[in-house]
Each structure stands twice: as structure tokens, then as C-alpha cells.
Amino acid sequence: MKILTILGSPKKNGKTSKALGMLEENLILHGHEVERIHISSHNIKGCMGCYACMENNDEPSCILKDDAKSIFEKMIAADAIIYASPIYCYDFTSQMKTLIDRHYCMTINFGSPNGTSSIAGKKVALLTTCMDKKEGNADFAEEIFDKSMRFVMKCEVVGKETIPLSNAPDYEVRAKVATDKLTASILGF
Numbered sequence: 001m002k003i004l005t006i007l008g009s010p011k012k013n014g015k016t017s018k019a020l021g022m023l024e025e026n027l028i029l030h031g032h033e034v035e036r037i038h039i040s041s042h043n044i045k046g047c048m049g050c051y052a053c054m055e056n057n058d059e060p061s062c063i064l065k066d067d068a069k070s071i072f073e074k075m076i077a078a079d080a081i082i083y084a085s086p087i088y089c090y091d092f093t094s095q096m097k098t099l100i101d102r103h104y105c106m107t108i109n110f111g112s113p114n115g116t117s118s119i120a121g122k123k124v125a126l127l128t129t130c131m132d133k134k135e136g137n138a139d140f141a142e143e144i145f146d147k148s149m150r151f152v153m154k155c156e157v158v159g160k161e162t163i164p165l166s167n168a169p170d171y172e173v174r175a176k177v178a179t180d181k182l183t184a185s186i187l188g189f
């Protein structure tokens with residue numbers, strides 16, 4: 001498979017990047033092609049809510065001229081997409097939220113019974129890290145991810161893993177366990 005990973009941490013080499021690297025290593029070892037996008041290294045503007053994209057089914061058709069289109073083209077070309085974000089104030093980082101809002105320009109016939117998207121049917125997974133425990137911190141983001149990816153983008157959510165207590169000394173040991181589990185969910189074994 002061609003797998004696109006999307007890092008939503010502003011830190012290129014932080015805790016989330018470390019865990020995502022473990023996951024990417026697993027996928028490469030299983031013979032898959034992996035490309036990483038670090039959102040903060042790109043210029044992604046916030047959705048304007050103009051709905052111009054809804055009038056055009058030639059997706060992705062956002063009127064904003066920035067780096068989002070090239071990321072969406074990579075997503076459309078991928079077989080699976082992995083979203084990785086630290087939890088900021090019980091949610092994704094603003095970088096990840098901004099990119100997910102912009103996904104609306106990939107929807108087709110949004111809101112109608114035959115609504116779909118240019119990434120419909122693709123396998124998607126979520127990896128989050130947070131400093132506190134998972135419950136009451138990362139569970140909201142997992143729910144938001146599920147709603148956005150399943151109901152709006154019509155993707156197949158194959159896995160969601162949170163690595164809590166990211167400042168604890170055993171972080172990397174737990175990150176390995178969580179990313180091995182996510183590897184199995186993505187690859188279906």
C-alpha cells in the first residue's frame with residue numbers, strides 16, 4: 001500500500017513524531033511505501049466557510065490558494081492515511097483541525113443520501129499523544145475523528161490509539177505497544 005502519514009504536532013521531533021516514526025518503521029518493514037507530511041512545514045489557511053467547493057464536484061476544489069491542494073492530491077493517491085496529533089485542550093492541534101476542516105472541499109454531494117468524498121473507502125487511522133491520562137483528554141478527539149472520517153469523508157476508520165502520560169519515563173515502551181497494535185489494525189492482521 002501507499003500510506004500517507006500526517007503529523008499535526010508543531011514539533012517535528014516531539015513525542016508524537018517519535019511514536020509516528022515507530023509506526024512508519026513497522027509499515028515499511030512490512031513492505032509498504034510511506035510518505036510523511038508535517039503540517040506545520042506547509043502553508044495551510046483556515047476554511048472560509050464560503051461553500052464554493054460545494055458547487056464544484058471536480059475535487060479538490062477549494063478557492064484558497066495554499067499548500068492544502070497538494071496534500072489532498074497525495075491523500076487521494078494513497079491507499080491509507082494516518083493522522084497523528086498531540087492533544088491540545090482536549091482536541092487536535094490547530095494545525096490538524098485546520099487541515100481536517102479543509103477536507104470539506106473533497107466531499108461530493110455533501111449532506112445528501114448519496115454523499116461521498118474523493119477519499120471515500122480509504123483506510124484511515126488516528127494516533128494521539130497526551131500528557132495526562134487518555135480518559136477525559138483524548139476521547140473527544142477520537143470521537144471527532146470518527147464522526148468526520150466515517151460520516152463526512154466516508155472513510156474506513158481502522159484504528160485509533162492514544163499514548164497517554166507522554167512525559168513519563170516509560171513513554172517509548174508504551175508507544176511501541178500502541179504503534180504495534182495500530183500497525184496490525186491498519187494491515188488487517
Ligand SMILES: Cc1cc2nc3c(=O)[nH]c(=O)nc-3n(C[C@H](O)[C@H](O)[C@H](O)COP(=O)(O)O)c2cc1C
Binds near residue numbers: 013086
Ligand atoms: C497548548 C497545549 C495544550 C495541551 N492540552 C492538553 C490536554 O488537554 N490534555 C493532555 O493530556 N495534554 C495536553 N497537552 C500536552 C500534550 O498533548 C503532550 O505534551 C503531547 O505529548 C505533546 O506532543 P508533541 O511532543 O508531539 O508536541 C497540551 C500541550 C499544549 C502545548
